[in-house]
Amino acid sequence: MTDQSIGPAAAAQRALPARYYADDDVLTRERAMLMDHWQLVGHRKQLAERGAFLTVTLNDQDFFLIRGQDDVVRGFANVCPHRGHRLVEGQGVKARITCPYHAWTFTHTGALMGMQRTRTTEAPNRAEIGLTEVNVDTLGGFLFINPNCNAPALDDYAPGLAAQLEQHCPDLPQYAIEDGPALGHSYTCDANWKVLIDNYLECHHCGVAHDTFNDMMDIAASSFELFDTYTFQTAPTAGRADNRAFPLDLDHDVTVGHFWFLFPNTVFGQFPGAQGFYASRFDAVSPHRTERRTFSLIADPPTDPGMAERNRLRGIWSSEVVSQEDRRLCENVQRGMRQHAFTQGWYVTDPDAHGISEHAMRHFHQMYLEALEST
Numbered sequence: 001m002t003d004q005s006i007g008p009a010a011a012a013q014r015a016l017p018a019r020y021y022a023d024d025d026v027l028t029r030e031r032a033m034l035m036d037h038w039q040l041v042g043h044r045k046q047l048a049e050r051g052a053f054l055t056v057t058l059n060d061q062d063f064f065l066i067r068g069q070d071d072v073v074r075g076f077a078n079v080c081p082h083r084g085h086r087l088v089e090g091q092g093v094k095a096r097i098t099c100p101y102h103a104w105t106f107t108h109t110g111a112l113m114g115m116q117r118t119r120t121t122e123a124p125n126r127a128e129i130g131l132t133e134v135n136v137d138t139l140g141g142f143l144f145i146n147p148n149c150n151a152p153a154l155d156d157y158a159p160g161l162a163a164q165l166e167q168h169c170p171d172l173p174q175y176a177i178e179d180g181p182a183l184g185h186s187y188t189c190d191a192n193w194k195v196l197i198d199n200y201l202e203c204h205h206c207g208v209a210h211d212t213f214n215d216m217m218d219i220a221a222s223s224f225e226l227f228d229t230y231t232f233q234t235a236p237t238a239g240r241a242d243n244r245a246f247p248l249d250l251d252h253d254v255t256v257g258h259f260w261f262l263f264p265n266t267v268f269g270q271f272p273g274a275q276g277f278y279a280s281r282f283d284a285v286s287p288h289r290t291e292r293r294t295f296s297l298i299a300d301p302p303t304d305p306g307m308a309e310r311n312r313l314r315g316i317w318s319s320e321v322v323s324q325e326d327r328r329l330c331e332n333v334q335r336g337m338r339q340h341a342f343t344q345g346w347y348v349t350d351p352d353a354h355g356i357s358e359h360a361m362r363h364f365h366q367m368y369l370e371a372l373e374s375t
Helices: 024-034 161-168 193-200 211-216 307-339 357-375
Strands: 014-017 039-043 052-058 062-065 073-077 089-094 110-113 133-139 144-148 187-189 223-226 228-234 256-262 268-271 276-286 290-298 344-346
Touching: 014 357, 024 276, 024 357, 039 052, 039 062, 039 223, 039 276, 039 290, 062 144, 062 276, 073 133, 144 193, 144 290, 161 256, 187 307, 193 256, 193 276, 193 307, 223 357, 228 357, 276 307
Parallel strands: none
Antiparallel strands: 014 344, 039 144, 052 062, 052 089, 062 073, 133 144, 187 290, 223 228, 228 256, 256 268, 268 276, 276 290
C-alpha cells in the first residue's frame, strides 16, 4: 500500500510524519544513509604538520585522519586489522601508527611496516595487509570524510558551493581556529537530529522565540536559495550597533549573515558580529538525542582593538541565550513527536516572504526521503 502521508500530493503541504523523528528502525536506516554521505570532521589547520592526526567517531564507527610525509591528508578506519584494537586516540603527531595492543606498525599511507616476529613465526604477508582507507575532501578548509569509496568529490556533489564561500567569505582562508565553543553551538539536545536541522532551515519561529535575535536582525529581508544538495541563506542585520543581542561594530563586523546547509547533516556560515566562521555536524545519538559538534574560526589578526571583547559578548549570548532558546524549542517539538494526537505537521511557505517561509525545510525533507529510499 502506498504511504499517502509522504506521497507527491501530500509533499507540498504536509511535513515528515512524526514516526520519522521517533522510530528506532528509521534511525537504523538513517545511519546507513549518513555514512554514505560526506561527514564534517575538522579543519585542515588542525593537521598543519606532517604526522599530525585527529580522530572522529561517526555512528559508532571510528576513523582518523593524518597528514603524511608527502603532505597528503588521508583518512582510515581507526581499527587494527590484526585483532581489532583502536589504533590512535584524540589528536597529536605521530611518526608512524603503532597499535598499542601488539605493536603492529603502519606508515602514514596505511601500509603495514612491521610486526613482532622471529625467523620461525608464521604470520600474514605484510604486503597483503593495510589499513582501510576512506575518502577525504575539503570545503572552505574544512575536512570531510566519506566511507563510500564511490562517492563523488565535494565539488561534484555540491557544485557552486565552494564558489559561494569564496564570494561571500573571501577572508576565510586567513581565519584561525578558535579554541572552545566560541559560537556556543556545541551541545547535546534531547531531540531528533532532523528537528534541529528543521529549526535551522526556517526563521518562521524567530520573531516569536528569539526576541534579542529578532531585535538585531532584519528577518523580513532574509532569503533562501535552494540547490540540489544544499541551501544558502542570506540574513542581513537591521544595521543597529546597539541592539539587545550583542554590540556590532558596523565598520568592522559582519552585518549580513550567510548560512549554508549541506545535506545530510552539516551547517556552516558567517554569523553577524566579529569576523569569523563556524561549521557544525549533527550526530544522531538516538531517535531522541542529537550531538551538535562545531568548529569555530576567527579573524587573525583581529580586525580592530575591540573585536575580542565583541566576540566574547557574542559567545556569551550565543551559548546562554539563543542556543538555549533553540534547545528548548527542539526538545519541546521532540516531545510532540511522541504524542498520539500528532502524526504529521504542515508546511507554511511563501515565495515572497522567506522570513516566515518553510520551503527550505521542505527541500531538506525531499532530499532526505530520496536519500533514505535509495540507501
